[in-house]
Amino acid sequence: MLYLSTRGHTDRKRFCEILLEGLAPDGGLYLPETYPQVDAATLEKWRGLPYASLAFEVLSLYIDDIPAADLKAICEKTYTEEVFGTAEIVPLRKLENASTGSARTDVYLEALSNGPTLAFKDMAMQLLGNLFEYELARRGEELNILGATSGDTGSAAEYAMRGKKGVRVFMTSPQGRMSPFQQAQMFSLQDENIHNLALEGVFDDCQDIVKAVSNDLDFKRKYRIGTVNSINWARLMAQVVYYFSGYFQATQASTGSARTETPKVSFTVPSGNFGNVCAGHVARMMGLPIDKLVVATNENDVLDEFFRTGVYRVRASADTHETSSPSMDISKASNFERFVFDLLGRDAARVADLFGVQLSKQGYFDLSGDAVFRSAAQLYGFASGKSTHVDRLETIRDTFKRFGTMIDTHTADGLKVARSHLQAGVPMVVLETALPIKFAETIEEALGRLPDRPAKFEGIEALPKRVLVMPADAALVKAYVANNVK
The missing domain is CATH 3.40.50.1100 (Rossmann fold)
Incomplete structure (x- = not known):
């Protein structure tokens, strides 16, 4: 497996080279030359694997310069119940069975925040x-x-x-x-x-x-x-794994053992720097049956604006809002370049112009008149929405009142936006981003009580x-x- 730069640098590198390097020499971001493909038979083979084993299967498709036994040992050392507090590592929790017209749709939270710092990172x-x-x-x-x-x-x-x-x-x-x-x-x-x-x-x-x-x-x-x-590609690559795990859990929960065809699942992702949802894009490009990838933003809605209008317009520091979901207070989404590279048919020269020239000169680029913009939704499944402080408070209150589940402010942004994109019969998985204790002040504002704090x-x-x-x-x-x- 060789990796290339989104801006056209001619060298092709192996995984361990880019692991230690970060950005490519031309300022671009690394991506694999091709996305390895996973068919229905492989999906069924992977279903039910422990998380560490699933991680090894996914990562081994991208890493061929670490011996398989060593990579397997690294995965088993990383994804343990001792580190993540649960044997499932990223357990799915059903929130509701929501009405979508004449049918119902299951909505889940995927718990990604059980690690040492209580966040999906x-x-x-x-x-x-x-x-x-x-x-x-x-x-x-x-x-x-x-x-x-x-x-x-x-x-x-x-x-x-x-x-x-x-x-x-x-x-x-x-x-x-x-x-x-x-x-x-x-x-x-x-x-x-x-x-x-x-x-x-x-x-x-x-x-x-x-x-x-x-x-x-x-x-x-x-x-x-x-x-x-x-x-750093290695970080995004690791995040691809929990899309597979979430998919397996959602389809098992929704269909039980009676599967006559490959079901689809949608994911909603609270987004600031586009890395978390870009991992979902990679999983979808590999063949994971993802229907929609819903980008949820807060008041810093650069990404929502793009998916609605085709205009990517970064904000100056003075125009970047300070919000109650601060990890999403971002107006320059670094990983967005990776998706645009795929959106433009991997045209590195055009990506270099958009991100290296147009953004620096005018602060935005406009793809609204380009036929490729429509494929963001049609071919790649992207949708988007925006959540505000008032929305966060209401979603936190509603989720706690109806389901006895306390969520953090960023997850609340995701859940609020997810409810606007439900489709009949397609499970919606909302990625949890952090535990509520990290944003105690807003939780107290919403619920009148502080969240529980790990000892x-x-x-x-x-x-x-x-x-x-x-x-x-x-x-x-x-x-x-x-x-x-x-």
């Missing part, structure tokens, strides 16, 4: 930590990870990498823009290989700096810079903080990295 980050440690040991090298977080990526990365041999983490985050719990999770870590940089700006500023450093090839090579953001996080906000606040300046970040690499 653990699903990929735990694997990434083990892959990094394995490959660096094999090469006898070290890696300095530079990342950006709007809330959950940072803590997931730091908990996955803390204590890992040969790895340092430099995580940027927008000063004051994360919830108190999210900040405490990251800033209370005292491990020597973990560095937190709170930048005076928004998440998009942090992400732009990570990309700028990655595009400085001399600096990147000298200081062995890698990334854990979802621009290991009692008093976390009062712990000593280890964080450096600095301007959002790439040169300053590079200087800090250089001064802290031994």
Whole structure:
């Protein structure tokens, strides 16, 4: 399996090369040359596999430069009940049987937030930590990870990498823009290989700096810079697995053992940087029978605007709303480039023009008059919707009142939007993104009570903080990295 850049860089690389590299040298994102195909017989063969075994089957289609026995051991080490709190790893929970005209449709939550930091980012980050440690040991090298977080990526990365041999983490985050719990999770870590940089700006500023450093090839090579953001293909690839697991659970629950044809399932995904839902796109391209991929945004509705109008218009920092679902307060969706690459028939020159030229010059591009825009829905199954603070509060209240289930603000965005896209007889799986405790203030506003807090996080906000606040300046970040690499 070889990987190419969305912007046309001529080199083709194998998995372990791009694992440690992040962005391609031309600023593009890596994708496989072709998506491996999974037929109905293979789906049935995989149905019922333990999650670690399913992960091995999916990942082995993309990784051929790690021996199978080693990859299997990495998957089994990663996806355990001890780490994720349940043997199912990502159990499905039925919420309702909703009316869709003359028929009914099952709506589910897929629990992705049982890992160490209570957010779906653990699903990929735990694997990434083990892959990094394995490959660096094999090469006898070290890696300095530079990342950006709007809330959950940072803590997931730091908990996955803390204590890992040969790895340092430099995580940027927008000063004051994360919830108190999210900040405490990251800033209370005292491990020597973990560095937190709170930048005076928004998440998009942090992400732009990570990309700028990655595009400085001399600096990147000298200081062995890698990334854990979802621009790293390995992270997105790991997320593909839980679409297969969710599909198997939803179709088993909906049809029992009486399956006469291959059923379809839809997924709704709370979206900011497009990585989570892009993994669903990859699963669909592999042959997983996904009907709709519904992109749910908050007030920062850049993605919803595109899927409604064909215009992708990024916002300036001053126009990026600070909301009660802060991990989605993003106006430049990095992984969107991967989908547009497929949407445009893998025309790398055109992708380079759209993302490398038009966005930098005018801040938007417009595909509304292009025939390919219609295929976003027709061929790739995408739909979208928007949720606001009022919607979040109402959805949290309704879900708790009717089903006794407490959901976080981002999952509430997903559930609200999902209900506008139900189809008769097609199960709808909403991806849970975090546990409610991470956004306690809004939960209390909605329900008049605080969410339950896992015992290991009692008093976390009062712990000593280890964080450096600095301007959002790439040169300053590079200087800090250089001064802290031994």
